[in-house]
Amino acid sequence: LTFFFLWVCTMQHVEALEVLLQGLSGVPKERVRVHELCLKSVPMLGAVPSEVRLLCDLAQPTPSWTIRHVGGAMRGAGAEQISILVRTIVESKASSNVLRYFYGIGYKLDHEILKVGFAFRFQRGAQFTVTVTSANKMPKLHATDEAVQVTPGIQLVEITAPAAANNYNDVVSAVTSFCEYLAPLLHLSKPGNSTGIVPTAGAAAASLMSSGGAKTL
Amino acid sequence: PAMDAAAAPGAAAGGQQQQQPAPPRAERLNGEVQSQLNLEGMRARAVGLYKAISRILEDFDAIARVNPSGSPKWQDVLGQFSMVSMELFNIVEDIKKVNKGFVVYPRNVNAENAAILPVMLSSKLLPEMEVEETTKREQLLSGITNLPVPSQMEKLKARIDMIANACETAERVIAECRKTHGLGARQGANLGPMLDKAQAAKIQEQESLLRAAVNYGEGLRVSGDQRQMHSSLPSHLMEVLATGDGAHNFGDNSGAYPKNTPAFSPNNVNAQGNPMQASGGQLLGRSAPSPGTAGTPNFENVSTPPMPYANSPRSGTNMMNTPSPQQHLTPQQQRQKLMQASQQQQQQLRPSAAGMLAQSSVPQLQDLQGQAQQKVAGQQQMQYSQAQALSQFQNRQMQAARMQPGMSQSQLNQGNQLRSHLGQFTGAANSAMFTAAQASSNSQMMANIPGTMQTMQSQSMMPQMQQFGLTGGHPQRSHQMMTDQMYGMGGANTTSMMGMQMQQQQQQQQQGLYGNMQGGGQSLQQQGMVGLQNQQQNQMQGGGQSLQQQGMVGLQNQQQNQMQNQMQNQMQNQLQNQMPNPNFSQQRQQNQQ
Numbered sequence: 139l140t141f142f143f144l145w146v147c148t149m150q151h152v153e154a155l156e157v158l159l160q161g162l163s164g165v166p167k168e169r170v171r172v173h174e175l176c177l178k179s180v181p182m183l184g185a186v187p188s189e190v191r192l193l194c195d196l197a198q199p200t201p202s203w204t205i206r207h208v209g210g211a212m213r214g215a216g217a218e219q220i221s222i223l224v225r226t227i228v229e230s231k232a233s234s235n236v237l238r239y240f241y242g243i244g245y246k247l248d249h250e251i252l253k254v255g256f257a258f259r260f261q262r263g264a265q266f267t268v269t270v271t272s273a274n275k276m277p278k279l280h281a282t283d284e285a286v287q288v289t290p291g292i293q294l295v296e297i298t299a300p301a302a303a304n305n306y307n308d309v310v311s312a313v314t315s316f317c318e319y320l321a322p323l324l325h326l327s328k329p330g331n332s333t334g335i336v337p338t339a340g341a342a343a344a345s346l347m348s349s350g351g352a353k354t355l
Numbered sequence: 356p357a358m359d360a361a362a363a364p365g366a367a368a369g370g371q372q373q374q375q376p377a378p379p380r381a382e383r384l385n386g387e388v389q390s391q392l393n394l395e396g397m398r399a400r401a402v403g404l405y406k407a408i409s410r411i412l413e414d415f416d417a418i419a420r421v422n423p424s425g426s427p428k429w430q431d432v433l434g435q436f437s438m439v440s441m442e443l444f445n446i447v448e449d450i451k452k453v454n455k456g457f458v459v460y461p462r463n464v465n466a467e468n469a470a471i472l473p474v475m476l477s478s479k480l481l482p483e484m485e486v487e488e489t490t491k492r493e494q495l496l497s498g499i500t501n502l503p504v505p506s507q508m509e510k511l512k513a514r515i516d517m518i519a520n521a522c523e524t525a526e527r528v529i530a531e532c533r534k535t536h537g538l539g540a541r542q543g544a545n546l547g548p549m550l551d552k553a554q555a556a557k558i559q560e561q562e563s564l565l566r567a568a569v570n571y572g573e574g575l576r577v578s579g580d581q582r583q584m585h586s587s588l589p590s591h592l593m594e595v596l597a598t599g600d601g602a603h604n605f606g607d608n609s610g611a612y613p614k615n616t617p618a619f620s621p622n623n624v625n626a627q628g629n630p631m632q633a634s635g636g637q638l639l640g641r642s643a644p645s646p647g648t649a650g651t652p653n654f655e656n657v658s659t660p661p662m663p664y665a666n667s668p669r670s671g672t673n674m675m676n677t678p679s680p681q682q683h684l685t686p687q688q689q690r691q692k693l694m695q696a697s698q699q700q701q702q703q704l705r706p707s708a709a710g711m712l713a714q715s716s717v718p719q720l721q722d723l724q725g726q727a728q729q730k731v732a733g734q735q736q737m738q739y740s741q742a743q744a745l746s747q748f749q750n751r752q753m754q755a756a757r758m759q760p761g762m763s764q765s766q767l768n769q770g771n772q773l774r775s776h777l778g779q780f781t782g783a784a785n786s787a788m789f790t791a792a793q794a795s796s797n798s799q800m801m802a803n804i805p806g807t808m809q810t811m812q813s814q815s816m817m818p819q820m821q822q823f824g825l826t827g828g829h830p831q832r833s834h835q836m837m838t839d840q841m842y843g844m845g846g847a848n849t850t851s852m853m854g855m856q857m858q859q860q861q862q863q864q865q866q867g868l869y870g871n872m873q874g875g876g877q878s879l880q881q882q883g884m885v886g887l888q889n890q891q892q893n894q895m896q897g898g899g900q901s902l903q904q905q906g907m908v909g910l911q912n913q914q915q916n917q918m919q920n921q922m923q924n925q926m927q928n929q930l931q932n933q934m935p936n937p938n939f940s941q942q943r944q945q946n947q948q
Contacts, residue, residue, distance in 0.1 A: 158528075161521020164514075173591065176572050194591050201591035237592070249572030273568050275575045282589040288574060289565040292558070 152270060152293050155320070156256065159268055162319055163260035170271055171196040172253045173282055175237065177245035190245065192236055196282065203232045224306055252276060252285040255293060263312030264299040271296075295320075397449060404442050411435055 160167060173194040179187050193204040209226030255271030272293045274285035297317065301309035411432070418427050461472055480488060496507065567573035 157521070157524055161518070161525065164518070173589070196589075196591060234591070249575035251568065251572070251575055253569075273565055275568070280589060280592050288568045289561040292561050292565055294565055294569055 155270060155295065158320065159258050159270075162316070163258040163262070163266070163268070165258055165260045167256040167258055169197045170253060170255045170257045170269055172271075173250065173280075174253060175250045176248045177240050178248040180244045180246060189248070190240065192232075192240065201234070203234055203236045205230045205232050205236060224301070224310075250276060250280065251288075252282050253294075254285075262316060264301065264309040266313070266316065267296075267298050269296045269298075270294070397446065400442065400446050404439065404446065407435075407439055407442070411439070 156167060173196055175192040175194070176189060177192060178189050181187050189208070191206045191208065193206055195202045195204070207228045209228070252274040253269075253271040254274060255269060257267060257269040257271075259265070259267050270293055273288045275288050276282060276285045278284060297313060299309050299313050415427055459476075461476070464472060479485075495511070502510075564574060568575055
């Protein structure tokens with residue numbers, strides 16, 4: 139799975155980004171509301187602690203759980219040359235018992251985060267998932283209704299696309315070229331690097347918004 | 356225009372006036388046609404256009420002769436070209452209004468072209484074009500073919516509107532960016548609105564916080580005493596987290612893992628309501644619910660059905676977890692201090708976090724280390740200057756320009772949604788990108804773009820195609836786009852449908868020559884084609900009418916250099932784009948002789 143990270147500035151720009159993404163993708167946006175619980179294994183369980191994330195999709199009427207394990211990132215000279223982060227990710231749907239199960243086998247809640255936003259899934263050389271969310275933390279445990287933004291006014295834009303071992307170069311180029319379209323509004327970077335803002339973001343966003351927003355099918 | 360097509364589909368004779376014209380009777384245009392088409396004016400315009408193009412080509416010739424390696428001033432050339440193309444477009448538009456009343460009558464048939472005439476005049480699609488058309492149609496209508504036709508049309512129309520909207524906004528974005536960077540009006544980088552340093556620094560800091568929170572959970576960890584289970588769990592966790600029995604001391608850090616499962620009681624109030632420190636970076640603690648003590652399996656909790664713990668008092672249940680005894684406190688405190696520091700916090704945090712996790716000095720998750728390094732590197736990149744950002748942006752523009760040619764070809768072979776994106780960046784966008792890529796200043800060209808845009812807004816996507824005349828390869832792409840957009844009109848306009856086929860064909864030919872025109876069966880190409888040396892056999896499909904011959908007849912006698920071909924191609928391509936089915940009167944043909 140390839141991973142691409144960046145961020146976007148104020149709320150105003152988020153809407154502009156939504157307009158742009160809708161136009162680029164041609165699909166209606168999906169609401170995203172995911173309660174992500176990051177569990178870490180107890181060190182006594184193994185030499186190397188492992189981390190697993192449980193994602194509970196709250197956007198659907200019936201919450202659905204997903205287990206996601208994020209593996210190590212691709213390393214080496216090749217990894218540095220390509221502009222996106224390539225990581226191995228294993229995902230699996232699970233029943234609602236999953237949290238209890240992990241607690242039972244020795245995992246502890248490390249942190250939890252609530253991500254609220256929207257996403258676009260479309261095919262464009264690769265199966266893209268572009269997610270624009272605000273990260274919210276919960277003041278009290280599991281209090282998803284009381285979540286407040288970690289960084290008010292700044293949202294996270296993630297662009298991910300799955301890739302196999304033999305075709306990830308194509309996916310990389312597809313993702314990179316797609317991100318060029320977002321250049322007026324954002325800079326994207328690998329998760330470890332910060333990007334700053336695009337000087338034209340304000341003007342670009344204003345012009346995107348002035349048209350009155352996108353129409354939906 | 357509601358032509359009286361049934362009465363006079365054939366010759367230019369007025370349909371109302373006679374059925375079998377007496378030979379000496381002068382032919383006149385149908386009244387409606389006449390009212391809508393000023394034939395004399397049209398001819399004058401066409402001739403003028405022809406002359407302008409010839410003049411331009413002569414200029415090229417002159418330059419080439421004088422200085423064999425010289426090239427014309429592209430700025431002027433492009434300006435002239437845009438004028439020419441605009442004029443051509445206008446002519447085509449006018450013709451299109453009345454093309455139903457005309458038919459192309461082959462003239463000047465001789466041995467050479469007699470064989471090809473039936474093919475050119477036929478309106479049936481080539482088999483491969485037909486296949487392509489059906490597949491495209493299926494793609495377009497997939498999913499809504501089961502609905503009644505009007506609703507299908509509505510959906511397609513909505514889709515078109517969405518795409519058009521996105522295109523508009525994208526164009527506006529491009530124009531804005533161009534303005535802020537001074538590309539359109541003048542040379543030199545105009546940095547546009549600048550953030551002051553403080554703002555930029557603050558944004559940087561926020562960004563780092565966000566990344567840390569999402570990637571590593573920094574700032575999200577809740578210290579032990581704040582991990583109380585509060586009044587109500589959200590619904591998705593209600594059934595998930597079972598209650599546990601017994602109360603545990605909050606401060607039980609002796610290494611016995613307190614029971615994890617929190618009590619769920621809608622009425623319980625958090626006894627330890629410590630105010631949360633919401634500021635980022637203040638929340639610490641490695642607390643996490645422990646799965647249970649080593650000795651006691653947790654299953655006793657698991658087995659408890661959800662509801663009973665509605666009333667079970669469970670005071671002091673906490674989510675505090677100290678995976679190991681007090682030794683963690685010091686690293687925690689250490690972390691606290693670090694977190695309160697300035698932006699350097701992350702750098703320092705990484706080693707300490709590493710220290711925490713690797714209790715046995717086993718290197719922790721590979722991820723973390725690698726990411727730590729990445730983060731450090733990222734921090735060093737944080738010297739952020741406007742100039743950098745600007746140059747990055749310009750680079751992106753150039754990269755985008757370079758990448759577009761390679762990219763859009765492959766993408767065009769995919770579904771509709773891809774075409775929408777291409778549509779967005781056509782026109783001004785692409786011109787801007789191409790010119791940026793060519794590293795030539797062409798304010799003239801860009802100035803023309805808004806002009807052309809406005810004049811051609813009536814056709815939803817057509818104006819943008821003109822801009823593709825810059826290089827030979829692009830018109831084909833635009834044809835594809837145009838094709839699909841035309842499809843989107845629901846097939847109501849048959850003429851445009853046929854035009855698409857032409858364009859599809861065009862795309863397949865590398866040289867972007869005349870393409871294949873099908874259908875309608877009328878073509879003016881024969882005249883020009885006969886004369887041109889390097890043209891192979893053209894298959895005319897689609898609407899079958901074209902103005903191609905105009906330019907070509909005149910150009911036969913000139914050197915067939917690359918530029919000419921390109922110009923011709925561009926002309927033709929534009930023609931074919933914009934007038935899929937023009938019907939030209941015979942008089943026009945004759946005039947061209």
